[in-house]
Amino acid sequence: MDELLFLWINSGAQRLAFLNPFMVFLSKYAVLFFMIGAVVYWFTRARADRRMISEALVSALLGFTASWILGQLVYRDRPFVTLDAIQLVSHEANASFPSNHALGAFVIAMTIWQFRRRAGWVWLLLASGIALGRVWTGVHYPGDVLAGALIGILISVLVHRLFTRISLASSLLELGIYWYERMETKIWPRAGYRNR
Numbered sequence: 001m002d003e004l005l006f007l008w009i010n011s012g013a014q015r016l017a018f019l020n021p022f023m024v025f026l027s028k029y030a031v032l033f034f035m036i037g038a039v040v041y042w043f044t045r046a047r048a049d050r051r052m053i054s055e056a057l058v059s060a061l062l063g064f065t066a067s068w069i070l071g072q073l074v075y076r077d078r079p080f081v082t083l084d085a086i087q088l089v090s091h092e093a094n095a096s097f098p099s100n101h102a103l104g105a106f107v108i109a110m111t112i113w114q115f116r117r118r119a120g121w122v123w124l125l126l127a128s129g130i131a132l133g134r135v136w137t138g139v140h141y142p143g144d145v146l147a148g149a150l151i152g153i154l155i156s157v158l159v160h161r162l163f164t165r166i167s168l169a170s171s172l173l174e175l176g177i178y179w180y181e182r183m184e185t186k187i188w189p190r191a192g193y194r195n196r
Helices: 002-010 017-028 031-042 047-073 100-115 118-136 141-163 167-187
Strands: none
Touching: 002 100, 002 118, 002 141, 017 118, 031 047, 031 100, 047 100, 047 141, 047 167, 100 118, 100 141, 118 141, 141 167
């Protein structure tokens, strides 16, 4: 079923070829928006934004560790290796499961959603576009991106609960941000501290 769904989505590259440049962009480059967004949120210098990005980084670290472990346990060829796929993005013929692009996008998007609902929906929509793009361009099966998305969402929720419900974890996070800001103000002084 995963193969049939892949072939149907991937065939869109032939049926709706005018969408291919957009899908290639989503598949290859849209993940950069998450990196840029993380930097922008961090340098708003608002405490809530810094907590959000700190949680996203912890979640991403745990997510990619889980992905690496899964990749060692379950090896799956890329669809362009085993199927007659339309491949729009060049890629090494390495493990396909789970999708790190989907995982990284969803782990950040879900973290943002837990802090900022409106903005979070936009980031989740972009993450979904990245997941679709990875299948459309022939480098992942739908199951790969679904697994990456679910891992990202689950870990993001668990990390957020850890930092909001366990006082020690919250205190350590605040302490880390505090010491970072002490060093930062020596390089980049500020008149007042935004706290929201």
